Amino acid sequence: MFSIETHKESALKKSVFGHFFHRNGISCAYNALKILPVYYNSALHPYLLKAMESSINNALTAIPQNLERQFVETLTAICQAHIFVPVGYNELEYLSKVQKIAFGLPQIRLLVLHMTDYCDLCCRYCFIEGGITPAYCRRNMAASVMKRSVDKFGQIIKGRSFPKPPAIVYYGGEPLANWKILKCCLEYVKYRQSIRALPQRIDQILITNGTLVTTEIARELKKHGVMVSVSLDGPKSIHDRNRVYRNGRGSFNRTMKGFNALKQCGIRPTVSCVLGKESTERASEIIHWLLDELGVRALGFNHVSIIPDVNEYDPEYEARFGDAVIKAQEIIQAGYPHVYERRMNHKINCFLERTIIRADCTGCGEQMSVSPDGKIGICQGYMGSRKTFNGDVEDASYLPAEDPVFVEWAQRSPLNMPQCFECAALATCGGGCPRNADLTNGSIWKVDSAFCHFARKAQEWMIWLKYEKR
Numbered sequence: 399m400f401s402i403e404t405h406k407e408s409a410l411k412k413s414v415f416g417h418f419f420h421r422n423g424i425s426c427a428y429n430a431l432k433i434l435p436v437y438y439n440s441a442l443h444p445y446l447l448k449a450m451e452s453s454i455n456n457a458l459t460a461i462p463q464n465l466e467r468q469f470v471e472t473l474t475a476i477c478q479a480h481i482f483v484p485v486g487y488n489e490l491e492y493l494s495k496v497q498k499i500a501f502g503l504p505q506i507r508l509l510v511l512h513m514t515d516y517c518d519l520c521c522r523y524c525f526i527e528g529g530i531t532p533a534y535c536r537r538n539m540a541a542s543v544m545k546r547s548v549d550k551f552g553q554i555i556k557g558r559s560f561p562k563p564p565a566i567v568y569y570g571g572e573p574l575a576n577w578k579i580l581k582c583c584l585e586y587v588k589y590r591q592s593i594r595a596l597p598q599r600i601d602q603i604l605i606t607n608g609t610l611v612t613t614e615i616a617r618e619l620k621k622h623g624v625m626v627s628v629s630l631d632g633p634k635s636i637h638d639r640n641r642v643y644r645n646g647r648g649s650f651n652r653t654m655k656g657f658n659a660l661k662q663c664g665i666r667p668t669v670s671c672v673l674g675k676e677s678t679e680r681a682s683e684i685i686h687w688l689l690d691e692l693g694v695r696a697l698g699f700n701h702v703s704i705i706p707d708v709n710e711y712d713p714e715y716e717a718r719f720g721d722a723v724i725k726a727q728e729i730i731q732a733g734y735p736h737v738y739e740r741r742m743n744h745k746i747n748c749f750l751e752r753t754i755i756r757a758d759c760t761g762c763g764e765q766m767s768v769s770p771d772g773k774i775g776i777c778q779g780y781m782g783s784r785k786t787f788n789g790d791v792e793d794a795s796y797l798p799a800e801d802p803v804f805v806e807w808a809q810r811s812p813l814n815m816p817q818c819f820e821c822a823a824l825a826t827c828g829g830g831c832p833r834n835a836d837l838t839n840g841s842i843w844k845v846d847s848a849f850c851h852f853a854r855k856a857q858e859w860m861i862w863l864k865y866e867k868r
C-alpha cells in the first residue's frame with residue numbers, strides 16, 4: 399500500500415495508463431487499464447504534478463495550508479490507483495497478467511448463418527453489397543448446408559459454458575429472401591434441441607430490413623421465440639435517403655409494414671439504426687421518433703462502414719457520429735431509463751462495473767459465419783472476397799478454434815495492441831471493427847480510426863457521468 403511518508407523523497411512518474419481530465423474546476427486522474435478514476439479539486443493539480451516531477455516534499459512545501467489535507471488524500475488515492483508510480487515500476491507487467499487471463503483460443507458461441515446473398519434492397523452504404531464483385535456467384539443457402547452448419551455449431555458448443563448464451567443469428571443479404579430454409583432451420587434447431595444435440599437455451603436472432611415480413615412470418619418467428627432486429631434509420635425522410643430499392647425508391651413504407659406486423663404478433667423488435675453522414679445532426683429527432691412514436695425499447699446506433707472507393711474514412715463524420723450517439727444517450731438517460739442503446743450502454747455498464755471490454759467485434763473469438771454455399775469464416779464484411787473464410791461445413795475435421803485466422807482474431811484487442819496502451823479508452827474501447835481497420839489502415843492489428851473518435855469521446859463522457867453519479 400502506498401504511503402506518502404515512505405515516498406516523500408523518491409521520484410514518481412505517471413503510469414503509461416495514467417490520464418488527466420479537467421472540467422469546471424474538477425479534475426480526474428484516471429487509470430485506463432484498471433478503469434479507476436480519482437476525482438479532485440483542480441486547484442490541487444499543479445501541486446500533484448510538482449509531487450510527481452520533483453518530489454512530494456517539494457510539493458508539500460509549496461502548497462497553501464488550506465489545501466494540504468486534500469492534497470495528501472488525493473495524492474495517496476492517485477498512487478494507490480497506480481496512476482502515479484515509483485520511477486522504477488514496470489506497469490506493463492500488470493498488463494501482461496491481464497493479457498494472460500483475458501485471451502486464449504476462440505470460444506465460439508455465435509453462429510451467423512447467411513441465409514442468402516440476395517437482398518431486395520440496395521442500401522447505399524451496405525458493406526456486404528459493397529464487397530461483392532461482379533464475378534461473385536450469389537445463391538440461397540440450401541437445406542443441406544443449413545443442417546450441416548447447425549450440426550457443426552452444436553458439436554463446437556457441446557458441453558461448454560459461456561458468459562452469454564449461445565446464439566444463432568440469421569443474416570444475409572436479406573435472410574427473409576430465403577424464408578423457406580430459414581423456417582426449416584427454426585424447426586431443425588427445435589429438433590436438435592429435443593435430441594440434446596443443441597442446448598435448451600439458445601438465442602435466435604433475425605437481422606432484417608423488415609420489408610418482407612408478413613403476418614405469417616411474424617407468427618412463425620414469435621412461435622419460435624426469435625428475437626428480431628429491424629434496420630430502420632429514422633422517420634421516412636431520413637430512412638429513405640439510403641435504404642432504397644434498386645430503382646432508388648425508398649423502403650420506409652414496406653419496412654414499417656413489416657415492423658408493425660411483428661408488433662401485432664407480439665414481438666418487440668429492436669432497431670438497428672445507421673446514423674449516416676446526413677443524419678448525425680438529426681440524432682435528437684431520430685431518437686425521439688424511435689422511442690415516442692414506435693415505442694422502441696432496445697436499439698443500436700451504427701456508423702457507416704468503410705467500403706473502399708464508396709465510403710472512405712472521414713474524420714469529420716466520425717467526430718459528428720460520436721457526438722450524436724452521446725447526445726442520444728443523454729436524451730435516453732434524461733427521460734427513458736428503461737431504454738437500452740447497445741453501443742453506449744454496454745460501455746457504460748462495463749465502465750461503472752470496472753469490467754474490461756476485450757473486443758467489440760464478436761468475430762474476435764466468439765463468432766463463426768457460414769456463407770450460403772457453406773464456407774466457414776469470421777466476418778460477414780468479407781463475404782464478397784471470402785477473406786477469413788477458410789473452412790467448409792462439408793469438412794468434418796475443420797474446427798474454427800484450430801484455424802490460425804480464428805486464433806489470430808481471438809487475440810485482436812486494444813489490450814494486445816501497443817499503439818493503444820497509452821489511450822485513455824484502452825479498457826473500455828473494444829477496438830471497433832477489425833475489418834474497418836484492415837480496409838483503412840492495412841491490417842486488423844492497426845486501429846479502426848473511425849471508431850477511435852467515438853471510443854475516446856465516450857470515455858471522457860463516462861468519466862464525468864461517474865462523477866455526477868457519485
Ligand code: SF4
Nearest residue numbers: 759761777779831833
Ligand atoms: S470485423 Fe467484426 S465488427 Fe467488423 S464487420 Fe466484421 S464482424 Fe462486424
Ligand code: SF4
Nearest residue numbers: 812818821827850853
Ligand atoms: S482503438 Fe483507438 S480508441 Fe480504442 S484503445 Fe486503441 S487508440 Fe484508443
